[in-house]
Amino acid sequence: MHSASDLRMLKYKKGWDSQGQVMENAKLHRVLIVDDEENVLKALKRTFMEDGYRVDTYTSPFDALGFIEKERVSAIISDFKMPGMDGLEFLLKTREMLPECVRVILTGHANLDTAIKAINSGAVYGYLTKPWDNDEIRIFLRNALKNYELERENRKLANLLDMRNKELEEANKNLETRVKEQTRFITNQFNKLKATFMETVKAFSRTVELRDPDLGAHMGRVAFLSRSIAVAMRLDGQTMQDTVVAAWLHDIGKIGLPDVVLAKDEKKLKDEEKGLLREHPALGELCLKDIPGFEGVSTIVRHHHERYNGSGYPDSLYEDHIPLGSRIINVADTFDRMLYSMGYGHPELVDKAWSYIKGFSGKLFDPDVVKALGDVEDLWRRSIKTLDIARKVGIDRLEPGFILAEDVKTKSGLLLLPKGVRLNDFHIMRIKNFHRAKAIKGWLLVLKQAGK
Structure with missing residues (x-):
């Protein structure tokens, strides 16, 4: 039989989370621990490796920065008090290099206020106190990495959405171009149709004029x-x-x-x-x-x-x-x-x-x-x-001063008077003679200038 404490430890050794589910992706995460005390590094490394994480440790923050330049990690746990560079300064530098990773500060109670300020500023995800409880520190890291995975997934989705938006924007531009081209085509076709329509109107009008x-x-x-x-x-x-x-x-x-x-x-x-x-x-x-x-x-x-x-x-x-x-x-x-x-x-x-x-x-x-x-x-x-109005006037109503709006021809095609002639008494007498002989029609198209 196992005690409750033994069962809890067994969960962690098998890589279970706090809800009793196996954390299958633990091996995907790499954890960097920085502390100037070797025994702290060994203890933390042993604890986290039992859960399946890959763990790297450094006693020097400067060496750790060199490591980060070459390798990517999911989480960084750093002691607060270290010679040459404190943990907060170190984590701030890592934020510039790996902005997406989880940063955790390891501190004593004396530096707790500083750690809380760092959390509130967004420089670190959270803090762990010395001495720590192994069960609690496992849960803490597991939850922190879940948050890391969610944020990374959100970034992927955001990037995908941004890419889709750009594709959509480009598609809209292409669509706009095609719409403009289609609009120009339709407009041209409409103008041609309209021109054809008006030509039809003119053709009908000319037919009436001929009649x-x-x-x-x-x-x-x-x-x-x-x-x-x-x-x-x-x-x-x-x-x-x-x-x-x-x-x-x-x-x-x-x-x-x-x-x-x-x-x-x-x-x-x-x-x-x-x-x-x-x-x-x-x-x-x-x-x-x-x-x-x-x-x-x-x-x-x-x-x-x-x-x-x-x-x-x-x-x-x-x-x-x-x-x-x-x-x-x-x-x-x-x-x-x-x-x-x-x-x-x-x-x-x-x-x-x-x-x-x-x-x-x-x-x-x-x-x-x-x-x-x-x-x-x-x-x-x-x-x-x-207006100069062209009017049909009967032969018997012709007056001097009227201007012919058409050629006056006999039915056989003989030209008597050309278009544009201003009629006088002699012209009118001649026209009437031809009309009495039934050689021309009974009316003429003449201009009588407006106002006269």
Whole structure:
């Protein structure tokens, strides 16, 4: 039978820790002991070697420093009082050389205050007093080395984390570079797509101009007014784009209408002709709706003749049921047609058209859109004053001073008058003679400079 003391000693000899578990990694640790007394060194070495540690001893702190320069140790136990260099000074030097190792000072009761101050300053892990108890000193070192292992593992984890953070930072930089490259690529593709989109709009616009130059010019002016209104109303980017593009193309459905319908004033159309004219918004939608990117545009085109009070066509929509872009184009389209029919640039006629729009605000027209048109009044008044407006004028309505906006040719291709000629009485008489002979069409495209 073993006494309790014998069992405790047996645990230590087998390398057990204070919880009764074998300390299997004891051989991994090297312990350095420095003391100027040989008998102290021998006693401590014997005690720690029984637990499986590798132990090195020195009586001189200077020799011990030389050893540390070449070898790594897990723990250093140093006597406090030694000739030439005390233990605290020695341990401070070892902290510079091996900052991670466990440093323990061996002291008598007389130097206990100094040892405690050293612990509080972080210079040493702890202290042992002379004389010592072997059981306690074993437990002390074992716990100290466990702390050493934990700190070393923490440092490894910290280093690993730091390395991973650097790798992540580098990966983020690479990702940022790739994102920038991809963004540039997408931006370039978007710009190409946008350019293609606008080229499609221009192609449609040119098609309308070829069919009816006057109609093409009207659509351009409506686009200018619509954009000005949209800016004043601070529309979002997509709504503004759809509105302006729809304004450029709002009358595209008219390219399928007969010349006789296009040439007449809407008020003079017969009922059957009015029915044909009222089909053009739906025809315009039909032209555009299946083109990618024109979904919103086609809807605006369909409803640009709806009236705020529901009296418009083709669907008799009213108020906010009408797309905002359609409400904007409706005001711009009506305003431009009134100016065109009365003559651009005459202040009293411009005022009359503007009064008409304001007078039907909240009835035929969206009041918010009318207000926005008023907000940009200076802009469109300046624009009107500087425009040379190409207009279709019937042969019987030609006047001296009109400037030809196109070549006048017979149906057989004979050039009568070139583009740019300012008409006089002789020119007009000659044109009328050819018209009576049915050699030329019944109208000409002329410029009548604004304000004249």
